[in-house]
Amino acid sequence: MKKFLICGLGSIGQRHVRMIQTVTKGKAEIAAYRSRKLDIVISDKLEATFNQKPEEHYGLTVFDSMETALAWKPDAVFVTNPISMHVATATAAAESGAHVFIEKPLDCTDVGVANLIRAVSKKGVACMVGYQQRYHPGYLRIKQLLDEGALGSLISADLHFGEWLPGMHPYEDYRESHAARKDQGGGVILCLSHEIDMAYWLFGKPRSVYAQGGHLSDLELDVEDTAEIFLSCDNAGREFPVHVHLDFLQVPPRRYIHIVGDKGSLVFDYRANRLEVNLLATRVPEVTLYDTFQRNDMFLQEVADFISSGDKGKKPPIPLEEGVDVLNICLAAKRSLESGKKEVIV
Incomplete structure (x- = not known):
């Protein structure tokens, strides 16, 4: 994987940006789809710097719609927006042919879950749920x-x-x-x-x-x-x-x-x-x-495993079906x- 789209740049979205940059040794292209567009940078220790654009801090391309973001053809999409938007966002990503990482939990209802399962299966993409504990x-x-x-x-x-x-x-x-x-x-x-x-x-x-x-x-x-x-x-x-x-x-x-x-x-x-x-x-x-032990160790390993699963065509360690069960x-x-x-x- 070389191109990554982050859907949501809150604290967990920004953490995943840093994890991707670390795992890929700074070689990844990272973009973000943002809706609220809050000017706040949040550190690993949840310390905030206000009046600073995260896209500028991390050097990201920003898209104003999911359609234009997916037209960029990312290899992988990280779903880090509010829980109620997870399945819809993940389904659109999978249908585009991108591998999908979904922050926990999978969603707040089971509406659309069957469609997500079908899209992941049809496109043959990796789909992992972020239970890093x-x-x-x-x-x-x-x-x-x-x-x-x-x-x-x-x-x-x-x-x-x-x-x-x-x-x-x-x-x-x-x-x-x-x-x-x-x-x-x-x-x-x-x-x-x-x-x-x-x-x-x-x-x-x-x-x-x-x-x-x-x-x-x-x-x-x-x-x-x-x-x-x-x-x-x-x-x-x-x-x-x-x-x-x-x-x-x-x-x-x-x-x-x-x-x-x-x-x-x-x-x-x-x-x-x-x-x-x-x-x-x-x-x-x-x-x-x-x-x-450092808390970031868990996030680094799960991101590394997700990228490896997509690159090698293998089932990720925390697959979609387990996220559905939870x-x-x-x-x-x-x-x-x-x-x-x-x-x-x-």
């Missing part, structure tokens, strides 16, 4: 332990992520952000869906979903700010519970995963980059600190939150 070495070690059966038969799992929404992007009014707006696909279930994807990746597609929560705080938004999600997962033919907690409220942020099996347990604190594994056979804690789990949780009933996953 899978690249963290701590989660990779957890995946390895589970695949090896180190914890034995799984008994329970708890995934927890909470962060105060106004502090997530301090350079903008949270009330205007997509995370706070139903019309743009906001709410914790979709915006914090990394934990739902992690449960799916580690434990497979659940049999059913039940959720409680809603808009429980004084935050000014029209979406849920808290969700307690209960997934009924399968372990060697036995059902076991997985709990996912999500909120827009915690200061400081808190993020961890705790898994219990009949041969041991583990706890991974994402904020502290600390994994502790306790096996009954040894009774000696195995503690790993990921001191040298979206369906999220939508089932949304429905359960509204109805108060358990949703069966087909």
Whole structure:
């Protein structure tokens, strides 16, 4: 791939520009399709420089419409606009013959998903969904332990992520952000869906979903700010519970995963980059600190893998069908939150 189109130059769009420039060693041609055209440059640490055009800062060509952008014939399109626009944008990109990278989640409804699947299949393009947490070495070690059966038969799992929404992007009014707006696909279930994807990746597609929560705080938004999600997962033919907690409220942020099996347990604190594994056979804690880990490492690797998949004609590590599965789990949780009933996953 040589030509890249970025659809949306918010914080994640700008991060992907930097990742592409790094992975391609500055040899890529990068353009952007912009609609809001805010004059703000956002760094890896989410520090903002106002009254500066990102296209000038990064040296990008800018298009005013999707039609003219696709007429430029990009090799790949990065979909980094509001969640509610993901599938429509990705479908147009795939139909043009471009490889497609879609930021998480896939969308906020399943409308148009079948058309996207057909377009990707017909054109034979790579399509990857951006659940970069899978690249963290701590989660990779957890995946390895589970695949090896180190914890034995799984008994329970708890995934927890909470962060105060106004502090997530301090350079903008949270009330205007997509995370706070139903019309743009906001709410914790979709915006914090990394934990739902992690449960799916580690434990497979659940049999059913039940959720409680809603808009429980004084935050000014029209979406849920808290969700307690209960997934009924399968372990060697036995059902076991997985709990996912999500909120827009915690200061400081808190993020961890705790898994219990009949041969041991583990706890991974994402904020502290600390994994502790306790096996009954040894009774000696195995503690790993990921001191040298940098958050950008995950984004760099996922972009490198996406580019490699497109260039080599291989399925990407986080393919479209897995993004569809995670979206369906999220939508089932949304429905359960509204109805108060358990949703069966087909």
